[in-house]
Amino acid sequence: MFELSDLEREAILLSLKVAFWAVAVSLPVGVACAWLLSRKSFPGKSVLNGIVHLPLVLPPVVVGLILLLLFGTTGPIGGFLKNVFGITVIFTWKGAAVAAAIMAFPLMVRAIRLSLDTVDPGLERAARTLGAGPIRTFFTITLPLALPGLVTGIVLAFARSLGEFGATITFVSNIPGETRTLPLAIFSSLQVPDGEAVAIRLAVVSVILAFAALIASELLVRRHEHRPET
Amino acid sequence: MLSVQLEKEYPQFAIRADFNADAGSISALFGRSGAGKTSIVDMIAGLTRPDAGKIEIGGDVLFDAAAGINLPPEKRRVGYVFQNSRLFPHMNVRRNLLYGASAAAGADFRQIAHLLDLEPLMNRSPVKLSGGEQQRVAIGRALLSQPRLLLMDEPLAGIDVQRRNEILPFLDRLRAEVDLTMLYVSHEIEEVIRLADNMILVSDGTIAASGAVEDIMSRLDLKPLTGRYESGAVLATTYEAYDAEFGLGHLAFDGGTLRVAGLEMDHGVPVRAHIRARDVSLALSRPAQSSILNVFDGRIVEVTDEPGPQVDVLVDIGAPIIARVTRKSAHDLALKPGQPVFTLIKAVAIDKRSLGGQGRTGR
Numbered sequence: 001m002f003e004l005s006d007l008e009r010e011a012i013l014l015s016l017k018v019a020f021w022a023v024a025v026s027l028p029v030g031v032a033c034a035w036l037l038s039r040k041s042f043p044g045k046s047v048l049n050g051i052v053h054l055p056l057v058l059p060p061v062v063v064g065l066i067l068l069l070l071f072g073t074t075g076p077i078g079g080f081l082k083n084v085f086g087i088t089v090i091f092t093w094k095g096a097a098v099a100a101a102i103m104a105f106p107l108m109v110r111a112i113r114l115s116l117d118t119v120d121p122g123l124e125r126a127a128r129t130l131g132a133g134p135i136r137t138f139f140t141i142t143l144p145l146a147l148p149g150l151v152t153g154i155v156l157a158f159a160r161s162l163g164e165f166g167a168t169i170t171f172v173s174n175i176p177g178e179t180r181t182l183p184l185a186i187f188s189s190l191q192v193p194d195g196e197a198v199a200i201r202l203a204v205v206s207v208i209l210a211f212a213a214l215i216a217s218e219l220l221v222r223r224h225e226h227r228p229e230t
Numbered sequence: 231m232l233s234v235q236l237e238k239e240y241p242q243f244a245i246r247a248d249f250n251a252d253a254g255s256i257s258a259l260f261g262r263s264g265a266g267k268t269s270i271v272d273m274i275a276g277l278t279r280p281d282a283g284k285i286e287i288g289g290d291v292l293f294d295a296a297a298g299i300n301l302p303p304e305k306r307r308v309g310y311v312f313q314n315s316r317l318f319p320h321m322n323v324r325r326n327l328l329y330g331a332s333a334a335a336g337a338d339f340r341q342i343a344h345l346l347d348l349e350p351l352m353n354r355s356p357v358k359l360s361g362g363e364q365q366r367v368a369i370g371r372a373l374l375s376q377p378r379l380l381l382m383d384e385p386l387a388g389i390d391v392q393r394r395n396e397i398l399p400f401l402d403r404l405r406a407e408v409d410l411t412m413l414y415v416s417h418e419i420e421e422v423i424r425l426a427d428n429m430i431l432v433s434d435g436t437i438a439a440s441g442a443v444e445d446i447m448s449r450l451d452l453k454p455l456t457g458r459y460e461s462g463a464v465l466a467t468t469y470e471a472y473d474a475e476f477g478l479g480h481l482a483f484d485g486g487t488l489r490v491a492g493l494e495m496d497h498g499v500p501v502r503a504h505i506r507a508r509d510v511s512l513a514l515s516r517p518a519q520s521s522i523l524n525v526f527d528g529r530i531v532e533v534t535d536e537p538g539p540q541v542d543v544l545v546d547i548g549a550p551i552i553a554r555v556t557r558k559s560a561h562d563l564a565l566k567p568g569q570p571v572f573t574l575i576k577a578v579a580i581d582k583r584s585l586g587g588q589g590r591t592g593r
Binding site: 122123125126127128129130132133140141144145 | 318
């Protein structure tokens with residue numbers, strides 16, 4: 001039963017690629033947003049907080065539609081990317097990564113922010129009095145101490161990206177080999193007669209991937225907590 | 231020299247502080263909790279921005295509101311030992327110590343590690359250290375960042391009383407061996423007398439008085455701020471001799487020789503003796519056949535006029551000393567300024583905790 005066809009293998013690899021890039025590109029932005037929300041008070045903070053969390057409460061199809069308008073070749077962002085960099089995201093795997101990143105963003109920011117909240121600002125102040133500037137302080141004190149939340153945020157975002165369906169199909173459609181990720185492949189196989197077997201196989205793969213990500217994060221966090229004292 | 235002028239308004243509180251500290255001296259910021267001591271040192275460290283004022287160390291301006299200068303904390307070279315050590319939990323002791331140290335600090339590292347007895351702790355996690363050990367590491371870490379001013383914000387406050395006596399000797403060593411300007415925040419008068427040269431009295435965000443510890447402690451008007459129960463004058467003395475037969479240390483001061491129980495040290499060492507007012511009694515004639523060893527003749531300078539059952543009497547015995555007597559005794563003996571009296575101090579009342587400033591030459 002577990003001989004995967006080329007098309008199935010393609011969908012799995014595409015999903016991993018989309019999820020990887022979705023997380024990789026959104027991580028720095030996510031960390032910056034989480035830090036702003038955790039440490040700073042500024043006018044418009046609740047607006048930023050709202051925008052970050054919007055994908056969590058909006059129907060994914062609506063997010064996909066908004067992305068379509070923004071990133072379409074005539075949209076404000078899509079037009080800019082096409083004219084300046086020659087990049088088209090709509091109907092490509094890059095677009096699928098954008099959709100996945102947006103949908104996973106609130107989960108990522110939330111996990112990192114909660115972790116940053118637990119880092120004592122007093123430690124950061126101590127680092128400053130020892131001669132460390134804000135950037136060194138962030139990378140040597142704040143971020144290492146927030147590592148468990150960072151890992152959680154990455155895993156949640158990765159898993160959410162693997163499972164993204166609504167925004168993806170609305171924004172970049174369902175093109176085999178280009179935008180047909182795992183959930184889209186499962187959905188498509190259910191549309192054809194006798195496709196259930198394929199759907200179930202891919203569903204099992206999804207479960208395995210999700211589990212692997214969770215276990216990997218657990219191991220990472222545990223290793224961090226029991227680091228040998230050298 | 232450290233020169234500080236600060237102003238800051240908080241919603242229900244204001245800081246207006248103006249004081250100086252000599253280079254290489256230890257000054258204690260002394261006052262009740264909530265008086266504004268920590269706010270003041272936070273501003274000196276650059277962790278809080280004052281509304282107005284100027285902070286200078288040895289001619290370098292750290293902050294000047296008028297000139298728009300506000301160095302960030304990492305550029306101030308001001309070391310800070312916080313009340314709750316604030317060691318980095320994800321680094322071992324060695325990495326904590328080296329966090330602010332420059333690459334060339336190898337010799338300093340060994341010296342400071344030795345001074346604070348940190349060698350056995352190097353590879354341990356700060357989370358697993360006792361409060362006293364944590365503060366020793368925190369002090370070492372601050373020293374290794376090569377500060378030109380060291381701020382210590384009640385470094386013993388989070389440590390239980392028994393453990394305090396384990397760390398105090400290290401602070402004594404620090405004051406004797408490290409030539410560094412220090413500001414020591416405390417609300418424990420014994421710590422101040424033991425460690426500090428100068429006292430800066432902080433009350434309601436302002437500086438009520440500042441000066442040498444001996445001068446501040448002998449002022450009756452400052453008693454509400456220096457603490458009622460433990461209050462008493464501080465005598466600057468020099469260790470003279472040890473009476474081995476009876477185990478008595480002889481301390482010379484301008485009014486004679488003070489004998490204290492069980493103190494043995496080298497001739498010529500300066501010692502500061504805190505003589506609690508409640509351990510001093512007064513007599514109009516020299517007592518004959520009394521157990522009290524220390525009897526000095528003096529003259530009353532001031533008698534407080536208080537409604538309670540006790541009054542404080544400031545007596546000049548060559549140095550100012552304060553006696554606390556009942557109002558009845560003061561009435562019966564008709565104590566008044568100008569009157570000659572004999573001042574009696576029990577030698578056993580002066581214990582190790584009342585003696586400080588050992589090992590530092592006069593400043």
